[in-house]
Amino acid sequence: MFMHNKRLQYTVRVAEPNPVLASLMLEQFGGPQGELAAAMRYFTQALSETDPGRKDMLFDIATEELSHLEIIGSIVAMLNKGIKGDLAEANMAEADLYAALNQGGDSHTQSLLYGGGPSLTNSSGVPWTAAYIDSIGDPTCDLRSNIAAESRAKIVYERLINVTDDPGIKDALGFLMTREIAHQKSFEKALYAIEPNFPPGKLPGKAEFADLYVNTSQGEGDTEGPWNAGGTWQRLDDVEGSLPLDGGDGLPSVTLTDAQQEAAQALAARTMSNPESDPVTGADLGSGKLAAEMADV
Amino acid sequence: MFMHNKRLQYTVRVAEPNPVLASLMLEQFGGPQGELAAAMRYFTQALSETDPGRKDMLFDIATEELSHLEIIGSIVAMLNKGIKGDLAEANMAEADLYAALNQGGDSHTQSLLYGGGPSLTNSSGVPWTAAYIDSIGDPTCDLRSNIAAESRAKIVYERLINVTDDPGIKDALGFLMTREIAHQKSFEKALYAIEPNFPPGKLPGKAEFADLYVNTSQGEGDTEGPWNAGGTWQRLDDVEGSLPLDGGDGLPSVTLTDAQQEAAQALAARTMSNPESDPVTGADLGSGKLAAEMADV
Amino acid sequence: MFMHNKRLQYTVRVAEPNPVLASLMLEQFGGPQGELAAAMRYFTQALSETDPGRKDMLFDIATEELSHLEIIGSIVAMLNKGIKGDLAEANMAEADLYAALNQGGDSHTQSLLYGGGPSLTNSSGVPWTAAYIDSIGDPTCDLRSNIAAESRAKIVYERLINVTDDPGIKDALGFLMTREIAHQKSFEKALYAIEPNFPPGKLPGKAEFADLYVNTSQGEGDTEGPWNAGGTWQRLDDVEGSLPLDGGDGLPSVTLTDAQQEAAQALAARTMSNPESDPVTGADLGSGKLAAEMADV
Amino acid sequence: MFMHNKRLQYTVRVAEPNPVLASLMLEQFGGPQGELAAAMRYFTQALSETDPGRKDMLFDIATEELSHLEIIGSIVAMLNKGIKGDLAEANMAEADLYAALNQGGDSHTQSLLYGGGPSLTNSSGVPWTAAYIDSIGDPTCDLRSNIAAESRAKIVYERLINVTDDPGIKDALGFLMTREIAHQKSFEKALYAIEPNFPPGKLPGKAEFADLYVNTSQGEGDTEGPWNAGGTWQRLDDVEGSLPLDGGDGLPSVTLTDAQQEAAQALAARTMSNPESDPVTGADLGSGKLAAEMADV
Amino acid sequence: MFMHNKRLQYTVRVAEPNPVLASLMLEQFGGPQGELAAAMRYFTQALSETDPGRKDMLFDIATEELSHLEIIGSIVAMLNKGIKGDLAEANMAEADLYAALNQGGDSHTQSLLYGGGPSLTNSSGVPWTAAYIDSIGDPTCDLRSNIAAESRAKIVYERLINVTDDPGIKDALGFLMTREIAHQKSFEKALYAIEPNFPPGKLPGKAEFADLYVNTSQGEGDTEGPWNAGGTWQRLDDVEGSLPLDGGDGLPSVTLTDAQQEAAQALAARTMSNPESDPVTGADLGSGKLAAEMADV
Amino acid sequence: MFMHNKRLQYTVRVAEPNPVLASLMLEQFGGPQGELAAAMRYFTQALSETDPGRKDMLFDIATEELSHLEIIGSIVAMLNKGIKGDLAEANMAEADLYAALNQGGDSHTQSLLYGGGPSLTNSSGVPWTAAYIDSIGDPTCDLRSNIAAESRAKIVYERLINVTDDPGIKDALGFLMTREIAHQKSFEKALYAIEPNFPPGKLPGKAEFADLYVNTSQGEGDTEGPWNAGGTWQRLDDVEGSLPLDGGDGLPSVTLTDAQQEAAQALAARTMSNPESDPVTGADLGSGKLAAEMADV
DSSP states (O other): OEEEESSOSSOEEESSOOHHHHHHHGGGTTSTTSHHHHHHHHHHHHHHOOOHHHHHHHHHHHHHHHHHHHHHHHHHHHHTHHHHHHHHTTOSOHHHHHHHHTSSTTHHHHHHTTTTSOOSBOTTOOBOBGGGOOOOSOHHHHHHHHHHHHHHHHHHHHHHHHTOOOHHHHHHHHHHHHHHHHHHHHHHHHHHTSSSOSSOSSOOOOGGGTTEEEOOEESTTOOOOTTTSSTTOEEEOOTGGGOSTTSSOSOEEEOOOHHHHHHHHHHHHHHOOOTTOOOOOHHHHHTTHHHHHHHHO | OEEEESSOSSOEEESSOOHHHHHHHGGGTTSTTSHHHHHHHHHHHHHHOOOHHHHHHHHHHHHHHHHHHHHHHHHHHHHTHHHHHHHHTTOSOHHHHHHHHTSSTTHHHHHHTTTTSOOSBOTTOOBOBGGGOOOOSOHHHHHHHHHHHHHHHHHHHHHHHHTOOOHHHHHHHHHHHHHHHHHHHHHHHHHHTSSSOSSOSSOOOOGGGTTEEEOOEESTTOOOOTTTSSTTOEEEOOTGGGOSTTSSOSOEEEOOOHHHHHHHHHHHHHTOOOTTOOOOOHHHHHTTHHHHHHHHO | OEEEESSOSSOEEESSOOHHHHHHHGGGTTSTTSHHHHHHHHHHHHHHOOOHHHHHHHHHHHHHHHHHHHHHHHHHHHHTHHHHHHHHTTOSOHHHHHHHHTSSTTHHHHHHTTTTSOOSBOTTOOBOBGGGOOOOSOHHHHHHHHHHHHHHHHHHHHHHHHTOOOHHHHHHHHHHHHHHHHHHHHHHHHHHTSSSOSSOSSOOOOGGGTTEEEOOEESTTOOOOTTTSSTTOEEEOOTGGGOSTTSSOSOEEEOOOHHHHHHHHHHHHHTOOOTTOOOOOHHHHHTTHHHHHHHHO | OEEEESSOSSOEEESSOOHHHHHHHGGGTTSTTSHHHHHHHHHHHHHHOOOHHHHHHHHHHHHHHHHHHHHHHHHHHHHTHHHHHHHHTTOSOHHHHHHHHTSSTTHHHHHHTTTTSOOSBOTTOOBOBGGGOOOOSOHHHHHHHHHHHHHHHHHHHHHHHHTOOOHHHHHHHHHHHHHHHHHHHHHHHHHHTSSSOSSOSSOOOOGGGTTEEEOOEESTTOOOOTTTSSTTOEEEOOTGGGOSTTSSOSOEEEOOOHHHHHHHHHHHHHTOOOTTOOOOOHHHHHTTHHHHHHHHO | OEEEESSOSSOEEESSOOHHHHHHHGGGTTSTTSHHHHHHHHHHHHHHOOOHHHHHHHHHHHHHHHHHHHHHHHHHHHHTHHHHHHHHTTOSOHHHHHHHHTSSTTHHHHHHTTTTSOOSBOTTOOBOBGGGOOOOSOHHHHHHHHHHHHHHHHHHHHHHHHTOOOHHHHHHHHHHHHHHHHHHHHHHHHHHTSSSOSSOSSOOOOGGGTTEEEOOEESTTOOOOTTTSSTTOEEEOOTGGGOSTTSSOSOEEEOOOHHHHHHHHHHHHHTOOOTTOOOOOHHHHHTTHHHHHHHHO | OEEEESSOSSOEEESSOOHHHHHHHGGGTTSTTSHHHHHHHHHHHHHHOOOHHHHHHHHHHHHHHHHHHHHHHHHHHHHTHHHHHHHHTTOSOHHHHHHHHTSSTTHHHHHHTTTTSOOSBOTTOOBOBGGGOOOOSOHHHHHHHHHHHHHHHHHHHHHHHHTOOOHHHHHHHHHHHHHHHHHHHHHHHHHHTSSSOSSOSSOOOOGGGTTEEEOOEESTTOOOOTTTSSTTOEEEOOTGGGOSTTSSOSOEEEOOOHHHHHHHHHHHHHTOOOTTOOOOOHHHHHTTHHHHHHHHO
16 A cells, blocks of 8 residues: 655755746656656556565555656646746736747646646657556566666656756756666666576577578668677578578468358459559549540540 | 568468457557567667667668568468458358457457458557657667567567467467567677666766665565665665655745746635535535435424 | 555455456556546646645545555456466467457457556556546646546446456455545535635636527427526527527638738639539549440540 | 538637647647537437436537537637648748747647648647547436536636637637536536435445545645545544555455466566575676676686 | 437437447447548538538538437447446346456447447547548548548448348448448549649659659569559669669768767767677576676686 | 668758757658558558559558658658757757757657657657558558548648758658659559449448438538539438438337346436426535525525
């Protein structure tokens, strides 16, 4: 069960209202790399996790991310506090309110639609979706996903720090950014405490294709590096000449019943595009070509 | 520029049509861990990448993933080939067609809406969305995301292999699964060829919070492991007693102008929920309580 | 800040695994009337709320809803526990696993894609979206929305109770359902503690249209009731004859500059559908009519 | 069946084109509180409603909301009429067109993508989705949802009125805003004409939890009011000490078959994160720490 | 303005309730080719249309499509009428209700979430989205889109007719299907009454590329037909040898300022994947290879 | 299988970075009429196509559209190249970066979230969705959809050309626009090479409704043209008087079992809105009316 204390994990001191900056900050509130995505990612993993150590860690970090959602949401609420009152009380001339809403970002949507509250959208106003969450219920995969997610969140905080000079916001964002580093470390430890963890899953794969590098993009710019050369890599350069890789005919096939066969043939016959035809088309009609020709007759 | 050869990278031999199995296979066609997501993830990274080695590798793998999209899509097309003709030609009694559509999965949608073609949806019929793609334009993050994505795709193929006994499909899925292992290796090499790559980005973070583990989830089940104990970890157990971590008051604040202040106060006064009141509510009306009381008067 | 205790607010005892029932239960996990929607609705309202009583209440209830999300998610995790192991360890014959996945609902997606973990989707597999949250930052509206949301959640729990005979699940769902009743009471009290609260907002509206009932749907079935007759209602039956209600011409208009006028006219001339023409169309070509006529010539 | 008259229900007189203002107005065309949402909410309820009075009322109001969709859409069309011609006829220098598109809001998208027509998006360009509609087929819930929806729409109109000084637009918006007040009154009457209407549904709930207020958010700011104190409220302050509320162990459980048990154990063993280990991690590699240590050896 | 008559445009007689069939029918209620999409497509075009003939026609057909939405929604409501009462009144044993919900399709979602009302989703439960609407405000394009949309809707009705043997439903669907044919004819006439209508828009295109067919897909299966051979077609077979088509270098370039250049170089240097390195990777750690090697030392 | 050459099909020369223009260009990268939509539309059709000529053509054009996706994505990458370095390296004062992000469009999102890479969103930041793809697996429909899609893409390119004066971008966009014209021609040929192709599908429709024009929108502005008058059109003006068109009662009906009947009646009785009542409502409470009345007593 969750409990809550109305004190934040980190103090938020905002110098002055700024709805456009609020709009940018939403990236970490309701955006794909934001705190709700983090919290839900770890919370849902925790629920089905049976390994006691990971389960505990996932609940710990999920709960902290919810607390970070509260911090970033509080920053947004403070930045919007001015426009919220102004709009609700019609506290400015219409033209001034109009101008205030249209300075940049999608601050107008936060004001008109959400009344200045922090909305679960990204900075473009796109509603948060669980499609952002990539957990699949295998710990070696989910921990890799978590590691990647923490590194992404770290960078988005870094970018937000770079675009504001409000010292209180910079300080709080710096805290949030640092915690992503710490969380990444925890997930790394938990991943490598599974031995072995590569390749993920139980099935080993077909040995003949596991060290193959297929050089599908060719022409100027072909480069070698440890990702495609050296070590155990086998490199395939004549891609087209090697099709298919299995020695078959490279075509898809399926066995139909006679009745299915018949229906398929009827369908094919009924809808054939006759390659021998030279049909007049709608584009011919529409370009006036046909009319011209008929006039010639 | 892309070119295409009508031969597949791997031959697809399907034993017999099965629209329900087709529906499951869509998970890797238009699902979040599927081949379109993979191809678009690497392709969009390639376009803005300036490091020549990574750019080449990303185009190589993106192009191969498109070719895998073609393979899994061909499997779906073969599995749906029977129902496609049957439905278009009304080749069965209505009741039989109805039964064929409603055996399981969302095969009915593929048939009714997409006419048996492979649809860019997951196995539940949810349309593919670019929200699945988590690239953020920083190579140390994007490579970690790619590593995680390849590991997830590997597992989903493993699960699909486990639910079918069609040998041709098992064989092709085995090939696709193995290629994810190879791709993960390439991305790992490219990540560790960036030195240093941790923490990501330029800003180092606040040292006092980078080795801190906050034990937010307590009670029975608290566990220690390398992810929260030993090494350089500092562990905070008295979470509530330490609020906030910065020594401030733990509250959000912002400085408003006088006019903003005034509007905020007017709004607060106008919309106060009076804690001293004991209002009759709609629920009182709706539960019949009020009527009863008034009758008593 | 949030804290967590690994004990649930209410014990969850599930009789036996059942992935199809798990799929139904997702309605209250990641569905529109589910617990994440409730928690996020109240949490985001709390962040921008300035009334101390409502802010406290919103944090209280938001935190409890997160704890309910944990309960319903735990039910899902228990119901999926069997299939999770079976699929990961390939513990059954392929045909049996295939059958287990395709019994009903969208249990296949939870298994294939989410590996048996509770997914933030509804029972059809549609990912949770913040579009479900209708907060707009005005307390009289948001409290009405909360009242409505609690009543809807109550009913969905009632329906879920009606479709299972597992006594442990029925018991836990009964608890969750009851809490929605209690929450609705709190929101009702907070709404009616704002006086006045109707009409919402500051602007009073145009008096001549505030008691008007427009009888736009006519014919058999026209009915009178307190919602459109009696009291202060004025009823408009001759809808078409009264157009427009303002005494103007009922047409939209805008004043363009000369240059805009000119461009608009050029556009109109260039794209006019000539009402005097009798064009041959693509459908004529496609139906073979034209060919027939030309053959006649 | 629906019929249509090309006269609007209320005359729309727009002073001059303004694509940025058009973008704001879209909030009530294709936004979550807009007229399409209202129309579809009531229309779909009407279709399955069997109570004759409510069915008639729902068709009446749905039809009027469609007519309001026409009014707000006409405002958008007028505001975009200038840019529509300018863009289609390339009627300005490129730089001027570019500037016109980028003044604010998302007017560029309406112009580029929708060619100046009113688009079914909100003011941020997010496409309308049926996820906005919260009908669940129980009249006491749906009427509460309708009441809440009307109150929200009223406020969004109030905000739009506050940001424009075009008198014709203000007049039409004032009409639309007033009609929301009237509709709310109708829905209130219809709700309270169901007796009793609280709690919704048939199941009464567990008496011991129906008057309980759980004080989950504590610390500074705890407040009492009629929503959590007085009357029949029982208040629980020692939340953590009372876990779980049912007297059980507060843990989720399920009974697995032996085979399921075995698979679950195999999975757990294979994927255990060993708490006794002290693994070298990818982050260690990536931070250069490992290289340094190995160099020391 | 819209008006409504409670009589349907066509009588709906359903033989017996069937929630699974209801689920299939939703394809034309809230699906991409369904009646809401049609109605909104034409209605939004009508609002910004200035050509009087097309504007009238678009309002005519939009209004009729709304009436068809009502017909198909009424079919759904009738098919769900049994389950609606059963579920709300708990009129069956739990196990029987459970079975009734899980027969096929997504009927469970319609029942649990929407309470048996017609929901604005497709047959897979995916909520309707305005992303289905492809209007762009150019009449020659929009009419082509409308023609295509009518033809698609015709086919989906044909498929639905093929899967039911309920004579009343077949009859009503036959009516709806036929109206799509009539609407397509109208749109065809309106398109070809614009002369010329091809190519759309004002800009003529680069003559050297307008008759070029690029044979990008080669290998077995290359075919000739009127779409790529004969007439004015020029065919390019040596695709790779002709890159790029403009005679440039085929590379993207941009001129940066010195400061931008410098930042770009700093970024490149900081994040280079060193092609000369042979790094140990996380996969090496995870596969146990590194440990083995170190043990060897 | 796909192959790739790192040379573009057409050279991209961008004069200078401009993230706002980049944001507009995204319309054709990840927008509904953009190149990914085109490529996926034709590619998925190709996979299930069995007609050899169409299959070849669809692969040819799909592959070329992927190559166009690469061109437009390269334009975006070049336009964002400046901001990418500036943001990653914190190469400007915070205030300058802030200003650069907030000039217009949604360039801030591309920078903050995607780090300057081309994102699969439209110009408003809405993620690409497969809901844009309208293929249904019938060739006469899909070819019509393709024709319409090509014409729309042509126009969006024309609009983009009109808003930039960068000659290199204009040149590349001109090439892309022209190719849409050529593709439309191919699809037209393939459609009309199916004979007959109208009406689509097998079922002929009900003859009595196939030439009927229903004049549902009346009043001022009624117009005649070849789309509703002349030829074989029958026109119905007395719409309301002709309801329903089939001679039935125009009402929906279904036959319930006795048990279903009973449950339906119980539900109706329990939830009736009593038309004879005059209930006090929440709005009465909230407007203070009730309090006033009770005070009067």
